[in-house]
Amino acid sequence: MNPSKTDAWEEFTEGIWRQNPVFVMVLGMCPMLAVTVSAVNALSMGLATMVVLVCSAGLVSLMRKLVPKEVRIATYIVIIATFVTVVDYLIQAISLALYDALGAFIQLIVVNCIILGRAEAHASKNPPLPAMTNALGMSVGFFLGLFALGAVREILGAGKLFGVALFGANFQPWVIMVLPPGGFFVLGAWLLLFSWIARRKLHKQPGKQSGKPAEATQNA
Amino acid sequence: MHDSAFQIFVNTLLANNFVLAMFLGLCPFLGVSGKLDTAFPMGLATTFVMLVASLCAYGLNLLLGYFHLEFLRLISYIVIIASAVQLVEMVLKKYSPKLFRALGIYLPLITTNCAVLGVALFQTAREYDFIQSLAFSIGGGLGFTLALVLMASVRERLQLSNVPDLARGTALSLMLAGILSLSFMGFAGLGG
Numbered sequence: 001m002n003p004s005k006t007d008a009w010e011e012f013t014e015g016i017w018r019q020n021p022v023f024v025m026v027l028g029m030c031p032m033l034a035v036t037v038s039a040v041n042a043l044s045m046g047l048a049t050m051v052v053l054v055c056s057a058g059l060v061s062l063m064r065k066l067v068p069k070e071v072r073i074a075t076y077i078v079i080i081a082t083f084v085t086v087v088d089y090l091i092q093a094i095s096l097a098l099y100d101a102l103g104a105f106i107q108l109i110v111v112n113c114i115i116l117g118r119a120e121a122h123a124s125k126n127p128p129l130p131a132m133t134n135a136l137g138m139s140v141g142f143f144l145g146l147f148a149l150g151a152v153r154e155i156l157g158a159g160k161l162f163g164v165a166l167f168g169a170n171f172q173p174w175v176i177m178v179l180p181p182g183g184f185f186v187l188g189a190w191l192l193l194f195s196w197i198a199r200r201k202l203h204k205q206p207g208k209q210s211g212k213p214a215e216a217t218q219n220a
Numbered sequence: 221m222h223d224s225a226f227q228i229f230v231n232t233l234l235a236n237n238f239v240l241a242m243f244l245g246l247c248p249f250l251g252v253s254g255k256l257d258t259a260f261p262m263g264l265a266t267t268f269v270m271l272v273a274s275l276c277a278y279g280l281n282l283l284l285g286y287f288h289l290e291f292l293r294l295i296s297y298i299v300i301i302a303s304a305v306q307l308v309e310m311v312l313k314k315y316s317p318k319l320f321r322a323l324g325i326y327l328p329l330i331t332t333n334c335a336v337l338g339v340a341l342f343q344t345a346r347e348y349d350f351i352q353s354l355a356f357s358i359g360g361g362l363g364f365t366l367a368l369v370l371m372a373s374v375r376e377r378l379q380l381s382n383v384p385d386l387a388r389g390t391a392l393s394l395m396l397a398g399i400l401s402l403s404f405m406g407f408a409g410l411g412g
Binding site for chain 1: 241243244245247291295298302331333334338345386387389390395398399401402405
């Protein structure tokens, strides 16, 4: 009981911290930067991605022995596209305003590297339960990353969080932060912060070698 | 939508540049922009795939609309794009094996380039007609190439300069992209 529990926990937390898709692996940036103009958008995008990621990881893992190696990528893409279509229609049914705000970016979840990367690197090699746990951890990591980005951009760019004004009336919004360049700047700043923290940790325990995160970025 | 084709072309090329203003195709943008030699062909290959994808998507959309199968749109778009990429891959492998190796993993990854699917989805959402779609995809592709080439040139220069160790890598590229994006905002309003 105990070892399997820690395994599952390990599987889960991996995506949140050590292999955080946003800050460490820098995957799935397109939806990340495009929709994070406000915290609400960022959260709903995170939620939508989470549903797709967990469902597709489960299905890919279930089918891992059926799918021939040559057509695996195509199969994964079709599986992912199916779930995205489902989510797309769901959001449209639940909140039309949100659907309009996110626009084509819901459908663009299909080409989010995180999802295909997880399907290829993890779900296709593991049984459904660990695969889904891992996917859940990853999507929580993605969720947090989106929120970190969206919240900072909304606070700086509009002086609000979740639409509630935080500062006095004479706060001058830093409009550039909700415009495209701001997305790049804020994400760059977060990455700087993370590599700084990682470096400080490394200094504290010099024996421990941490893998180079930048290399892992490109292979999904 | 009654924009002329030329307006759409200029608009997607500069003011609404796919990479710098709409955040589409960021993975290859950061991944392949290390060297100018690979950035330019990569941009052209993507442009070609975009063009093919856009044309096929246009036809397919008519077909799906005729049979009332709109919910299959996303899945069929992605299959079309994957086939187009396969085509480019085979052509490149035959005629320029060197380039084929240089592009490496990023070539098949054009399939998951948001910019390509983005072209297909946005042209559907905006209900562009045939000529408009054509202008949209070429403008988008060339805009992508432009951003890639600009970024690659800057990064080549940057290798010679003294950068703090901490910022090296993705963080620096993102800051650069931010500055590029800032300068592209100067084109706002161009092409309506």
